[in-house]
Amino acid sequence: QSVLTQPPSASGTPGQRVTMSCSGSYSDIGKNYVYWYQQVPGTAPKLLFYKNNQRPSGVPDRFSGSKSGSSASLVISGLRSEDEADYYCAAWDDSLSGWVFGGGTKLTVL
Amino acid sequence: QLQLQESGPGLVRPSETLSLTCTVSGGSMTSTDNFWGWIRQPPGKGLEWIGSIYHSGGTYYNPSLYKSRVTISVDTSTKQFSLKLHSVTAADTAIYYCARHYGDDPKDAFDIWGQGTMVTVSS
Numbered sequence: 001q002s003v004l005t006q007p008p009s010a011s012g013t014p015g016q017r018v019t020m021s022c023s024g025s026y027s028d029i030g031k032n033y034v035y036w037y038q039q040v041p042g043t044a045p046k047l048l049f050y051k052n053n054q055r056p057s058g059v060p061d062r063f064s065g066s067k068s069g070s071s072a073s074l075v076i077s078g079l080r081s082e083d084e085a086d087y088y089c090a091a092w093d094d095s096l097s098g099w100v101f102g103g104g105t106k107l108t109v110l
Numbered sequence: 111q112l113q114l115q116e117s118g119p120g121l122v123r124p125s126e127t128l129s130l131t132c133t134v135s136g137g138s139m140t141s142t143d144n145f146w147g148w149i150r151q152p153p154g155k156g157l158e159w160i161g162s163i164y165h166s167g168g169t170y171y172n173p174s175l176y177k178s179r180v181t182i183s184v185d186t187s188t189k190q191f192s193l194k195l196h197s198v199t200a201a202d203t204a205i206y207y208c209a210r211h212y213g214d215d216p217k218d219a220f221d222i223w224g225q226g227t228m229v230t231v232s233s
Contacts, residue, residue, distance in 0.1 A: 002156055035219040037157070044207055044223040045157065056221065088157055092217040098172045099147075099159035 003100035011108040012079045020105045022072045022089030032092040034072040039086045084109045112137035114224035128195040132208030140165045145211035148193045150204040198231045
């Protein structure tokens, strides 16, 4: 069972706005940055956001990230078929002195 | 452009030791002061952090999953870092990824990943 909690699935039609959540605790998200990864099936994860809401170069601004307390959200606006993937949140956990991940949300573009 | 490549046996017998190596190419392991890590993904499941190492040898391991079963080492002269997981069981079957932390803090996220290598534990 993952330390961070994510809904197992999400879906939307092209052009729609989709929100994915990630819930943790004080020792992980509450005290540290949240990171998001995108994983297209059969490929390695790709860093989508660092330090809560910072996009690496190449990530479209249709993607946005935020954090509030011990929870975080990833929003995709103007959904596109190529956004279909698994999305994982992650954070450093001070009580474990290590990384914890969410179980992932599988995004389907209908 | 920095690239990482995992290598090692794809099949390991139960109770034996899983050994993987990650080779860094296209850049230095020391000039940018990064941590380097291992993450795994059981088939159809999510990501699990195994541990990370600094180029000078300092390590962090996932205490809740692996305790004394894991050893991560680094050899900057060959631009490689390695994972050893002892006393494996079928539950250790997974895709194993090596990755680079983007900074010199283990709290920095993984920004460059290898393609991953599938390891199956079976007799």
